[in-house]
Amino acid sequence: MKNRFGKLALTTAIAASMLPALAAARPVTLTTTLKNYGGGGAYLVLYVTDAKGVYQGTLWMAGTHGKFYRYLKQWFRATRGNLAEVNGITGASVGSGRSFSIKLDLSDALFDAGYKLHIDAAAENFRESPSDVVVPLTKAGAGKPVRGRAFVKSFTYSM
Amino acid sequence: MLRQLHKYPGIIAAALVVFLALSGVILSVLPAIQRAGVPPVPAGGVDVATLAGKVAANFPGLEHISRTPSGKIVAFYYKNDQPMAALVDPATGKEVAPYDRSSFEQWMKSLHRSLFLGDKGRITAAIGAAAMLILALSGLQMTARRMGGWRKLLSRSRGTRMQRLHVDLARFAVLGLTLSSVTGIYITLATFGVISDGMASPPIFPTSVDGGPTMPVDHVEALRKIDISQLRELIFPYPGDPTDVYTLATATGDGYIDQATGKMLSWQEHGFSQRLYETIYMLHTGKGLWWLGLLLGLASLTVPMMAWTGIVMWWKARKARPRIKANHGAQVADTVILVGSEGGSTWGFARTLHDALTKAGHKVHTAPMNSLKPGYRKARNMFILAATYGNGEAPRSGRNFLTRLEAFNGKPDFKVAVLGFGDRQFPQFCQFARDVDATLAERGWDRLVEVDFIDRQSTQEFNRWGRNVARALDEDIVLEHVPVIPRTHVLTLISRNDYGAEVQAPTSILRFAIPRASLLARITGRAMPKFEAGDLVGIIPPGSNVPRYYSLASSAKDGMLEICVKKHPGGHCSGYLHELKPGDTIQAFVRPNPDFRPARGKAPVILIGAGTGIGPLAGFIRGNSKARPMHLYFGGRDPKSDFLYRTELEKWLEEKRLARLNTAFSRVAERSYVQDRIRQDAEALRELIANGAQILVCGGRDMANGVMEAFEQVLAPTGMEPATLKAQGRYAEDVY
Incomplete structure (x- = not known):
């Protein structure tokens, strides 16, 4: 289990509510399954924007070589590729047809408040797919799989 | 090292x-394969704006256009929310075929x-x-x-x-x-970021965009100036996001273009590190350089x-060299033994010396002469045990010694003793050891004992030399050499053909069966090794521990092992072999002799042999199934008595394995020797040599010297010498 602090916790209005010690937080499992697109490992980044689409913070980066982050276009645009955004929340890239899960403590305040979870995806020699997945964070939406545009076969968050 | x-x-x-x-x-x-099926670009080229306009018209939901290194234009688009890709014709912008990225390649x-x-x-x-x-x-x-x-x-x-x-x-x-x-x-270093590939920092994303309605892509001015051949990738703005831009990558740089105004908002030329990386990537993959x-x-x-x-x-060399126990490194040893050996017997003597010195408390380093180091830090004494090959030349493991000596650092602090191994029957007895000793003396190396020589692997002489060394070192060192004989195999005589008794040269062609080896023996290397005609077989007569060597007249492919042996008066081994009857067995091992055999290729081969010297030459002819021109000069005493291989040679002439046969006999009315035949054929031989012919001579020392002189005369008008041919490997002798 990973605790999320970092920028998301410190800079936004929901900061306090994201700290488990201060507000109700719950473990949330994020599961992403990729399509069988037939290429090498895909880079994925999971991040949160507010209702207006303004970047709030990153939840997870799948892919370890920073020089490829530019191909995660919207995320890179929002963060200007700042590696500090993903410090400590980085894992391996995800192979074609494979799935990966992460478990995070997320604040209750993130749900049913207009926040959206985005996944930008890219793989070598394939398309770049910014906002491959965009899904509003709601308690009702938990456990319901969502389909992505180019890479993501299904994405589910469950509490 | x-x-x-x-x-x-x-x-x-x-x-x-x-x-x-x-x-x-x-x-x-x-x-190279991907070059096929690339739709041609119309003459005069196409600019990227026009191309993008046509493609966009044919593919609603177009997401990006890219050009592969092989020149294919590919459109990536979404159809009913499904990602699709198509190979497009740059002239029309229409789909040529669905683009299926080779998952095999990935x-x-x-x-x-x-x-x-x-x-x-x-x-x-x-x-x-x-x-x-x-x-x-x-x-x-x-x-x-x-x-x-x-x-x-x-x-x-x-x-x-x-x-x-x-x-x-x-x-x-x-x-x-x-x-x-x-x-x-x-x-790999670039992937890990150790070396910059210049791609980590794309151009700065524009802080503000016009935000107006999207301009049709074929009107975008920034794309008009770019030819299709320069295009790498053009990514369209995210649908419904007025703040997004066109992202353009070309062969020379990257940039962002305003979707409302069509103006380039920021542009970044590829830096040196990116150009370097891309060139290296191309050189590695051949992408964009298919022939490379x-x-x-x-x-x-x-x-x-x-x-x-x-x-x-590596494995063969490892097995061929005797295992030396307690062999120290070159820079820690106080005593260095260098071995110049052709077949391996000198290594046995080196091991005896090594063991004796080790027993006396020395740290000994034993190595081939060819691995002479530029210096030995701790050495106090060096022993050089050198055999001689052929006519006074360096043996295989000592061939580079004199060259490497040039790189030796100054005059050493240690003393050196050279010991030659050879056969006194040869005029150039231990010549290589003499040369080495003389060269070292010239360079001012101090001797521990004077250069000495061992005749025919005599253990007595070696042990006596050991006593001299012990005296010079003032140490209690005793050499007791027990010769190591390679693993022998039991060969059974199948048949023998006898010649020459009437002319006082009793000679036999002996054929032995090759022992069958089990699979296990073959895997573990205990089977009799494969051999070629011209290689040597070592035969150990009973009651002796010194092998005698004979040239092989057959290769393993012929399914038997054949030698040609003349009985020498008082000859221990030849006498023993001449007593053999079919069914009798001998102990023998095979030794390669790679320098004496026809070179590869189709060039003519001139074979010259007298008496039993015809043995390996007959083997070469027998194996000449490709009918390469082989010319044989054979010398005997009397065609009625010692015309060895006569019937076979006639058959081989018919089969074209042998192109021409010349004979010379010394005990007939018109006596002649092979040398005479060579002089008579001077013109034909010069032509053969001009055509790249190789000369192989086998026989007694005197005959070989006579042949060499004859060729000096034959070649004189051409300005060539047998010695030059020898250096090129085109004149080889197997002499006994």
Whole structure:
């Protein structure tokens, strides 16, 4: 289990509510399954924007070589590729047809408040797919799989 | 050092290097294959704005257009929310075929660079590439050394078939393999960010955009100036996001274009590091340079063969050299023993000396003469045990000694003793040892004892020399040499043909059965090794521990082992062999003699032999199934009595295995010798030699010298000498 602090916790209005010690937080499992697109490992980044689409913070980066982050276009645009955004929340890239899960403590305040979870995806020699997945964070939406545009076969968050 | 540098990565990384090479070979042909089916660009070119306009018209939901290194234009688009890709015609912007990215290529590429093991795999592959590089460079230097200098790097390779194959393949492939490994390492370092590939910082994303309605892409001015050949990728703005832009990548730079105004908002030329990286990537993959890809693939194709021959050679050399116990490093030993040996018997003496000195408390380093170091830090004494090969030449493991001596640092602090091994029957008895001793004296090296010589592996003489050494060292050293005989095999006589009794030259052609070896014996190397005509068989007569060598008149392929033996008055071994009856057995072993056999190719071969010297030559003719022109000069005493192989030679003439047969007999009315025949045929022989003919001479020392003189006369008008041919490997002698 990973605790999320970092920028998301410190800079936004929901900061306090994201700290488990201060507000109700719950473990949330994020599961992403990729399509069988037939290429090498895909880079994925999971991040949160507010209702207006303004970047709030990153939840997870799948892919370890920073020089490829530019191909995660919207995320890179929002963060200007700042590696500090993903410090400590980085894992391996995800192979074609494979799935990966992460478990995070997320604040209750993130749900049913207009926040959206985005996944930008890219793989070598394939398309770049910014906002491959965009899904509003709601308690009702938990456990319901969502389909992505180019890479993501299904994405589910469950509490 | 160089040898170690070649040997260890070779053995340890062989499997990895072979794997990388083979997967690389498969990938190398793809750029050439992908050239096929690229729709042509209309004459006069197309600008990117026009192209993008046409493609956008045909593909609603267009997301990006890219141009592959092979020149294919591919449209990536969404249809009913499904990602699709199509190969498009640059003239019309219409779909030519659905674009199916080769998943085989992806799979192969991933295997090649990371073995499906992610970053750990990438590091492993890079280590493989580094091993390849070390092998290529150390091998190149070893080859130069072997050939006698960088200028002779491309001269004819010598040695056993394995050695020649290894060197020939290596010389063909070394440039390609060096390029592949250096570029592979570079790409891995760039992937890990150790070296910059210039791609980490794209152009600054514009802080503000016009925000107005999207302009049709064919009106975008910034794209009008760019020719299709320059395009890498054009990414369309995210649908419904007025703040997004066109992202353009060309061969020279990257930039962002306002979707409302069509103006370039920011542009960044590729920096030096990116251009360098892209060039290196192209050189490694052949993408965009398909013919180089094929050449690199061809070079990589040699790697499995080189790994195999390299490992076999290493294993054979390891087995051939006697195991020396307690062998210390060159720089820690107080005593150094250097061995110059052709077949291996001198190593046995070296081991006896090594063991005796070790027993007396010395740290001893024993190595071939060819691995003379530029200095020995702790050495107090050096012993050089040198055999002589052929007519006073250096034996195989001492061939490079005198060249390496040039690189020796000054006059050493230690003393040296040279011991020659040879046969007093030869006029150039121990000549190589004498040469070495004289050269060392010239360079001012101090002697421990005077140069000494051992005749025909005499253990008594060796032990006596040991006493001299013990006195000079003032130490209690006793040499008791017990000759080590290679593993022998039992051969059964099948048949014998007797000649020459009437002319006082009783000569027999003896044929032995090759013992059958079990699979286990073959795998463990205990079986009788394969042999070629011209190799030697060592035969140990009962009651003796010194082998006698005879040239082989057959190859293993012939299914039997044949030798031609003349009975010498009082000859222990020849007498023994002449007493054999079919069914009797002998103890024997095989020794390779790679320098005496027809060179590869189709060039003519001139074979000259007298008496039993015809043996190996007959073997060469018997094996000449490709009817390459072979000319035989045979000398005997009387055609009625000692015309060896007469019936076979007549048959071989009919079968074209033998092109021409010349004979000379010395006990008939018109007596003549082979030398005379050579002089008579001078013109024809000059022509053969001008056509690249190789000369192989086998027989007694006097006859060989006579033949050499005859050829000096034959060649005089051409300005060539037998010695030059000898240096080129085109004149070889097997003399007894």
